[in-house]
Structures are given as structure tokens and as C-alpha cells.
Amino acid sequence: MTQLLSARKGGITPEMKKAAAAEGVSPETIRDLIALGHAVLPANARRKKRSYCAIGRGLTVKVNANVGTSMDYPSPENEERKAKAAVEAGADAIMDLSTGGDIPAVRKRLLEAAAIPFGTVPIYQAAVEAVRRPGSIIDMTPEDMLGAIRRHAEDGVDFVTVHAGVTTGAARAIAESGRICGIVSRGGAFLAEWMAKNRAENPLYERFDEVISICLEHDVTLSLGDGLRPGALADSLDEGQVTELMALAGLARRAREAGVQVMIEGPGHVPMDQIKAQVELEKKLCDGAPFYVLGPLVTDIAPGFDHITSAIGGALAAWAGADFLCYVTPSEHLGLPDEEQVRQGVIAARIAGHAADIARGLPSAIERDREFSKLRAARDWKGQIEKAIHPETARRVRAASKPSDDKVCSMCGPFCPFILSGKPGRKK
């Protein structure tokens, strides 16, 4: 029985208890959110010895880190290192997007390395296998696509991205819209190519009941992919994107009715002034389903710094109600990230999520900053470093710009405002 079916019957599962404890809320809160479809608790029944978290309305914003091999960088060792770096940096979930090397072996390895909620995009494997047969992406069969989802589910994957909303209608809207960046999602591009060449509807859309049935069996959470997300600010909220979102809304309803947990994936590249509309549109159309955004990036022109462009957008999106931030690393748009870039991406997204938690009024988030500021005012450097979002970085930066007097920092030195005036407790 899925977490959703249990919740609907009023049951509290061990996974709900664990997620509630991690969140600092009651299991009943988690259960009720899941029952409404306003939160998901990715928890493949086959996968043990791992942590759980709930993602959704009113809960702390969660962060996902993408790792995975590519054709150019197929080493499983590297990806394992990155996965561990992501976990250490505080990622709440991880996705394996491998397209190179022995994909099932990499997945198995990463599932063991990262004991946190774990997602994949099964169509990547189906596409790579079709190419290797040899053939091309358009030689994938519907069975290949569904089979990949089944194999991932059986491996213990907690959530899968399924681009079931890339319908012929939505793809046509893109083709006819004069979009600048066309289709920027790999899954979306695979399917659009497949549909165009095979003159057929998206099998994941046509056979969505089979997708539901696989997910139901293993309690795999469906992450309905936005294969037609905008990849340029100019393409945000265009007809293609909205057509797909409306298709996803209908699919989400069907999945939930069947008892499958669902979240909705969102953009992408969005100007700051459209972010709130993006979030509110998703929440309204999809009956409050958790919103899982990639970024969004608030400018197109900053390759090398897209962890920052997406921290700005992610903070705004999460403040507006997005629940789950997919990190973006500094190497986005330029190449596969290395371990350090993975770390930077996770931390930037965590900052965005935390800033939004504060803006949303979450008492635990507000309290964390308050306590931290007390350490700052007391010039408790050890405490500040220990409680910083990434202690290792804080320690390294301070050590690199060493003060002659370790009670202060090397910027103000003896002119430290905390020494001069305004000390805490000065009033008394």
C-alpha cells in the first residue's frame, strides 16, 4: 500500500513518523498533507536503510542534487564521489541522471552511496539502450519506456521523472510558437523526436495507466516532468509550457485517484516577475500538488554562475510556494559538474530554500538565524563556524584571511563594531 493510500485511510506509517521527526512536526500533519496530495513522501517499499523526507505545503523547502554519468564522463567512481559530496553538503534528495557507461550498475552503486530519497529519469536509460542496440532514439518502443520505469521501480528508486505531458498537441504548440530555445529537456526532446518520426502520440501519455500501475506496486512517487519547460526567459509561460502543465494537471489527478503520490516539475528559465505566477498557476491547476522546480534561473546570460542565478529564482519560487528545489551547479549549460561544483550547487539551493523558509514564517528557520546572530554578536567564532550552513567553507575562508587577533576578523580588526559599541547586553 502506498503512503498516499495509507494516509487516506488515516494510517500513520513508520515512514511518516520518520519524516515527521526529521521535520519537527507531528506525524498527523504529514499524514494529512499526503492524504490531500499536498505533500509526498518518496518511499519505495523495496528500499531499506535510508532516510525519509516529506516534500510539500508548509514543510521546509527540500533540495535535490542531480548526479550521473554522461557519454564523455562514464566513471561510476566520480558519480559516487559526487553523490556523497551532495549528501554531505546537505542535499535532501538525489537524482541519478546517468546516460553513460553501465547505467544500471551506476544506479545500484548510487542507491547504496546516498541513503536519501532517490530519483531517476527512466527514459534516459531506454533512449541510451535504443541507441546502443544499435539504433536511434526513435527506435525506442513503448515497452522500452515502460520497462525502464519498471526496472527502476524494482531497483528501489523512490521517485521517477515521467514526461507524460509532452503530448503531440503540446509539442505542436512549441513548434508553432517561435520559441527561442525550443525544447531544452532531454526527456522532452527524446519524446518530441520520437513522436514526430513515428507519427504517434507519447506512449507515456497514452499508456499512463500502466505507468500508474507500476508506481502503485512499488510506491514510486511520480514526478511529472516538464519536458517543455522554458529554457530561455523569453520562453517562460508560453503556450507550449502552459499546454503541457494543463496536461500534467489531468495526469496528476488520475495518478492520485489511483493512490500514487505525485509532484509536478517546473521551470527552468523565468524572469523574476513571472515566478509567482508560475508557482500559483501550478498550485491552482494541479490541486496543490508539490512543485519541484529546476532553478528557476532569473537570467540567461550567466553560465558559470547559474548556481547563483538559480538561488535567486529558487528563493523567490519557494517563497511563493514551491516545495522542492532542484539544484543547478556552476557548470550548468557548460558541462558535467565536478564534485566541488556539486557541493556549490547544493549549498546555493539550500540557502535559497532556507531564505524562503524564513520568508514563509517557519519558526524553526527564523530561530536558527536568531541563534546564529547571537553567536555573531558575541564574536563566538567557533560557534559561528560550527553552526554555519557549510562549516568547512566558513573555516577555510576565515583561515585564509587570518586576523592577527583571533577575537576579531581581518576586515575591521580592532575597529570591530561588536567591540566598540552595541554589544549584546550593553543595555543592562
Place this chain on the structure above:
Amino acid sequence: MTQLLSARKGGITPEMKKAAAAEGVSPETIRDLIALGHAVLPANARRKKRSYCAIGRGLTVKVNANVGTSMDYPSPENEERKAKAAVEAGADAIMDLSTGGDIPAVRKRLLEAAAIPFGTVPIYQAAVEAVRRPGSIIDMTPEDMLGAIRRHAEDGVDFVTVHAGVTTGAARAIAESGRICGIVSRGGAFLAEWMAKNRAENPLYERFDEVISICLEHDVTLSLGDGLRPGALADSLDEGQVTELMALAGLARRAREAGVQVMIEGPGHVPMDQIKAQVELEKKLCDGAPFYVLGPLVTDIAPGFDHITSAIGGALAAWAGADFLCYVTPSEHLGLPDEEQVRQGVIAARIAGHAADIARGLPSAIERDREFSKLRAARDWKGQIEKAIHPETARRVRAASKPSDDKVCSMCGPFCPFILSGKPGRKK
């Protein structure tokens, strides 16, 4: 005659023409904004061979980079290198905050090294000189404070931070408010200490007419400092901050009436949900004077990443109407930044400003992203690198994760969505 007095008489100065050309607007637009006090054009009449920019309503968001020696790092060479790095990274203005070594010599050197609008905080020099006499900060005389402003003005400094709003009343509000982080501005802390020990009002407040007269003589733009800005999220918009802001509003009015250009400095540490209120309060109270914000940082807990926390806050502030972003580097709260941290700080603030320019609907900003996205869709790597916000970084990141096929990147390789589908022009 100051730019403001010229503008009020309807005159268009050579500096207005240069600033207008740099901005891509008409000189009349710049003139009218200056005349209203809604923009400033920092342009010390003594300083030649440099660029100009206008800062204010409806113009592109500008970025300032702070450099300057400290007691622990007094080397002028280092600061010159940082100043050049800031200019190369695209800073629109620079401030010399030196408190170590031969302060006048450093200033002269930096004024030559950075041919862009240049600001200082004269009270730093007054305080350091008082300590060196030897003595302590409370031994500064009012003449020391005013004399430092005069000397900076005579050296050609374009804008000076003057903490004239740190009145005894405002300092009392801080002391009585139970603030977590007290006074975090050095200038504010110097003055609060001075007032408390000397049992006297802030000389910069009491003798503000003399400040005005110095600025008028050399057309130094006044940057009215927020010496009592919040240094913790919990302290944002508290009584002390607002008391000072109201004092600044009155001082700004007096300065403008006399013909001195004025901008207002703002926080600091502010939760996302209070940023708009901060900006709107300043704009309302200060009759639309340009708002120059430090950050704001949207969380307290991320030392080592405060270029990111302040990029989030800066983008939001600028979208809400802030005009000028003071960068924050990754070393903020930990030590004096090095050259690379200066570069990172400038770029992060530029990203924030540009994202806000887009959200504010500035056609040139929107167009830049549109053109960039066309290069991306065409997989024009050379073009993307050349037009990126920091070409050197984009080039380095791409080279470090080299693809085997240089038509794509190493993340997607042959599965590049731009190859597969959605190509620009596919429709035709």
C-alpha cells in the same frame, strides 16, 4: 556648480551626456531625474579622466565594490589589484574603505587605478588618525570628522558616506531595543561610542550645514550612511533603524535644497518578506532619493556564501526599486576579501542587478537575454562565452569539463536537446 544645480536650471553638463550615453538614454532623461533628486551623478569636479554613471529611478541597477586596507592587511598593492579586478569584473563604482597603512596614499593610488565613480567613508580615516595620535576613537574632534570629509573632497572623491543620522536619539533606540546584533556599521559604532563617552550629539548631524558646504564646493555626492542598519534578520525594520532613516530623510531634504546630490544607504540583513517594505519606506520618506543597499542578506547563517545570500536580497531590493547594490563578497563576516573574492562579489551583484533590470522591464536588459538565448539554441559556444556575464569564467568552466565533441557540452553529449529537437527555425 553641482550636477544638481545645473539640472535644476535646465542645463545639460558634459557629465550628463556621458552618463546618458553609457546608459542608452537621453541626456534630458538624466537631467530631469537629477533635478528631481531621483538620480545622482557622482562627479567630483576635481577628478578628470574617468567614466561617469547615473544612479537612480528607471536606470540600470549599478554595482559598487568595496576595497581598502585593514590593520592586518595594509598593503596598497593588494588593494590596487583588487580595485582593478573589480573594474574588470564590471563594477560601476568603487569605495575605498581603508583603515590600515598610509590611508591617503592608498586612496590616491586607488583613485588612479579605478577610473570609475569613487567613494569613501571619511570618518574611518579620522578615527584611525585619532587612535594613532595616540589616543582612541573618542578623542576624534568634530574638526577631525569634518576635516576628513574636506580632504577626501579635495582628493577628488565622488561620493562620501556620512553617518549623520546616528543621533543620540537613534542610538538610544538601539540600546533600548534589545537588538541582537547592536550596531554593525563601523561608522555607526564609532559615532555611538563617541557620543556616549563625550556626552554629546553627533557632530555630523549638528554641523550638517558644514558637511553640505564641503560637498557643494566640490560636487561630492552625499551617501547618507545607515550606521544603525540591522546586522541580523531579527533586527530588520526595528525602531533604531527606522529612527535613523527618518533622520536621514530630513538631512537629505536639506542637502538637496542646498544643491547637493544625495543618496540613502540601506541594509544589511533583511528577511525576504521585508525587503519590499524597506525599499518603499526609503523611497517614500526620502522623496525618491536613490537607495544604495548593502546586500541585503536574506539569511544570517551562510558565512562563506554571502555573495549568494546578498545576490538574492539585492535582486529583490532592486526589483522593488533599489538603485545601487553594494557588493558583498564570500569573505564577508569572516575576513578581508582577496582578489578572487572581490571578483566573485562583483559578478554576483551584477547578476542580481541584471535580473532586477529584467523584472523592471528595461528593454535593453530583456533584449540581452533574448540575444544570448539565441546563441545558446544555435550552440554558438564562442558567442555564448564572449557575451556571458564573465567570459573568462564561462571559458574556464567549459574547458574543465571538456566534451569529446566540441559542438555540444559534456553533460548531454550527443543527446543534446538542441540537436534532437526544437531547433530554432525547425518550424519553417
